[in-house]
Amino acid sequence: MNIEPMIVVSNVERSSQFYQQVLGLESAHGGDEYEMLTYQNRLVLQLHRSDAHEHPAMWQANAVNGNGVILWFRTGMFTAAVETILSSEAVIVAEPHINPNAKQHEIWFRDPDGYLVVVSDHFGNAA
Numbered sequence: 660m661n662i663e664p665m666i667v668v669s670n671v672e673r674s675s676q677f678y679q680q681v682l683g684l685e686s687a688h689g690g691d692e693y694e695m696l697t698y699q700n701r702l703v704l705q706l707h708r709s710d711a712h713e714h715p716a717m718w719q720a721n722a723v724n725g726n727g728v729i730l731w732f733r734t735g736m737f738t739a740a741v742e743t744i745l746s747s748e749a750v751i752v753a754e755p756h757i758n759p760n761a762k763q764h765e766i767w768f769r770d771p772d773g774y775l776v777v778v779s780d781h782f783g784n785a786a
Contacts (some may be wrong), residue, residue, distance in 0.1 A: 665705035667724060668772045674706050677771050681747045682732060682740070682778070704730070725774035737764050737780040744768060744778065762786040 668674040675694045678684045684703060688695040694706040709724070734740050741755050744766055752775065753767035765779040 661702075663702045663705060664730065665707055666728070666730070666772070666774060667709045668706050669709055669724070670771070671706045671708050673771055677748070678704060678706075681744055681749055681768075681776075683743070703732075724772040725769070728774055730770075730774055730776045732776070732778050733781055734778060735780065737778070737784075740778050741766050749776075757785040 671691055671694050675686055675689070675696065678696050679686065682698075684696040684698055686694060687697045687702065692708045692711040695702055696704040696706070745751070749768040749770070751766070751768050753765070755764060755766045757763070758765050758779070761779075762783045762785045763779045763781060764785050765777055767775065767777050770776055
């Protein structure tokens, strides 16, 4: 089983460009209502415009995007990922650091819709 999260965004094209720039994801669909983003030909994130109503159960009126959701990505190229993130428009929440519990490197930031995004290396890499 694989997880392929879909998040509701205010501007699909802007969010797609953000994730492509910051995480190196690639567009596999494109469009202004829906996007599929892949990494090495594997679907990792879907974006859906908040006011596109063909999935009425997908969103709630007056809900705040990103509330209670953390998008967590692991990479074997943490240093390069951090350089890209820091040079982007991402709003940094926690600078690169070592999580002492997981013994891994992490950086925390927000996407254009306020979703919290974490990029880390693998559990135990910072031991």
